[in-house]
Amino acid sequence: MTNQSSPSTVGTAIELNGISKAFGPVQANSDVNLSVPKGTIHGIIGENGAGKSTLMSILYGFYEADSGEVFVNEKKVNIRNSNDAIATGIGMVHQHFMLVDTFSVLENVMLGAESGEVLKDSIEKAETELTRLEKEYGLHVPMHSLIEDLPVGQQQRVEILKALYRGAEILILDEPTGVLTPQETDQLFKILEALRDQGVTVILITHKLREIMAITDNVSVMRHGTMVAHRKTSETDREELAELMVGRKVRTKADKQKAQPKETKLKVENLSVFDQFNVARVDNVSLDLRAGEIVGIAGVSGNGQSELLEALSGIEAVSKGSFTLGDITIDADNPKNAKEMRDLGLAHVPEDRLHLGLVPSFSAHESSILGYHRDKEFNGPILSKVGNIVNYCARIMNDFDVRPQDPSLKSANFSGGNQQKLILAREMDRNPPILLVGQPTRGVDIGAIEFIHQQIIAMRDAGCAVLLVSVELEEIMSLADRILVMFEGRVVGEIEADKADEKILGLMMANAHKTSPDGEITA
Structure with a gap:
């Protein structure tokens, strides 16, 4: 200093x-x-x-x-x-x-x-x-x-x-x-x-x-x-x-075993997404996501990561290319919306929790079922089953240590970390085969970060295929098993997490790296 x-x-x-x-x-x-x-x-x-x-x-x-x-x-x-x-x-x-x-x-x-x-x-x-x-x-x-x-x-x-x-x-x-x-x-x-x-x-x-x-x-x-x-x-x-x-010892680095990836759950081939001005925000991206692994996407904010997640989750339309879940292929001629993607087993924790993850003016129990509110467990022929919704919210709040554990409290009245835990609880509770997570700990304090990281790793260990987007390099290196780097809408490199450091990732994020014939990344 x-x-x-x-x-x-x-x-x-x-x-x-x-x-x-x-x-x-x-x-x-x-x-x-x-x-x-x-x-x-x-x-x-x-x-x-x-x-x-x-x-x-x-x-x-x-x-x-x-x-x-x-x-x-x-x-x-x-x-x-x-x-x-x-x-x-x-x-x-x-x-x-x-x-x-x-x-x-x-x-x-x-x-x-x-x-x-x-x-x-x-x-x-x-x-x-x-x-x-x-x-x-x-x-x-x-x-x-x-x-x-x-x-x-x-x-x-x-x-x-x-x-x-x-x-x-x-x-x-x-x-x-x-x-x-x-x-x-x-x-x-x-x-x-x-x-x-x-x-x-x-x-x-x-x-x-x-x-x-x-x-x-x-x-x-x-x-x-x-x-x-x-x-x-x-x-x-x-x-x-x-x-x-x-007030207690906290692990500042995620504790996880080496991944044991299995079958491919999500296959993305030459995917492009154009904006309203016909500019490619996602440009010819291909990737595989397997059960039992966390694939991290690093990059400076604004390089296509957000649009990629939104396309895969059904929020944005695919312009070119395709992606496949099981035997279902989604492309420009066969689109799926967010509800249909959930029905296929894809859960999504959005980057912007206040605009896409919950409704601030809704109570916690209302936000806890967003996207799943049509389920028979919650929705009757005429009215919602409020008692079931409140009980469900109380259970997942307890499971994910959401504080205060009050399903009637307005979503806006929870801290950012507890809002995030409520959204994670909603998306993880059904044990989805595929989980997309955008900026999981943005604006979240250290105690909640430790908890959220543990839950994401637990999902991986239970066989979930996790695609993680974060601008925090420490988070990417701590959680991911493989790291892809995006630059101007394209994937410009891939590296095993145990071979990555901030210097290498920084070079990749600026597209200033070189890749040798044997795959080694250098300046």
Whole structure:
């Protein structure tokens, strides 16, 4: 770490004393203390529901604490709303960006911070200041482009620019890499280091231990609404932090035996999927998936992995080529929809759980049968069999440790990890012969990751053929038996998982590798 200055040397940017906050019977924060030195990157970690986002929302003025004191730059402050926070030099980049898609970068940065009565003067001032900020911090974004035309990584830069434009000296980032590719994450870290070097204090809320170890100077650990530990990052490791987060020892690498693959369950031949502009999103892909193995698909997000899963699951139509399950072949002339694919024994855990995996406004028991709601077990001649549905949901919630185990609770009110476990439970409970899994642990905390990985491996060991898509290379290398890499819609290489490392996969993901006649992959 380049900055390990002690608080006594550099002063304190943020100090929280005895912060408590309850929402009805739920104690989100309980007597929390935190001290963040100026000009450092300070990580706050904990499982989903540990209280870290609530704590930072109090600091940013979204909530008022029930008790406790807040000090900013060693002065006691009363932050009642986000305007108060901004006035004290605090900015926040939320997990879900707060940008107007149809506005330009410049318009988004200015919005709510216009100066004077003449808009032209505000625009000129904003352009000058944005140019300065971009140069100073390496936050290069096309100023006049619409937000909807920018990739996610650049949209996040706009959020950071918004905060800096408003004079932020303390920047809070809530799960900032949840929607980023590994390359975008690396770019973000360079920006955060530049901010720190210029004296900005960064507070990073995350549950990803690799990121904590890579970028932070200090780290604080929360569990069940309390602060349980503070560490210098250089004096701890992932194993200790994982145990502090969960309260028990946690395996940070999946424990599995060598695969024993059997017959082919899914055969994909020269499959292509074209979008509405006739661009090939999946381009002539072929692969075999066998019972008792996990095939991982790696690649930078946006290289056709999502479209491949959607085609195989019946969501998207096949444009060219085909795929076969048993003696059933699906192609452009013989399509199958998602219901028909389920009837053929193919289960699908979608990448986007909120839009494709469940309905946030539905209760858990309603979301627990989506896609299977026509089954006689759940559906009567006129009305649904609500009692059966509730009992079924309660059982799979218990089997997959979904918390809280309340079938009547709205799906939106579960943490991301518990939403994911509910979807996995629904798709795995029927022991399908083929399981497609997209981004199984996106936005999921470490305790839930361990559990989800165990369940996927158990499905493999029970004879299921698993096709796994993930942008997390660690996850791909930990779970997969074979790894395929996609680039611009094509499969550009295949490697046995025990021969793969991040360097090799990185070369393959950039299509910068070479394959020797005996199959060895090199730079």
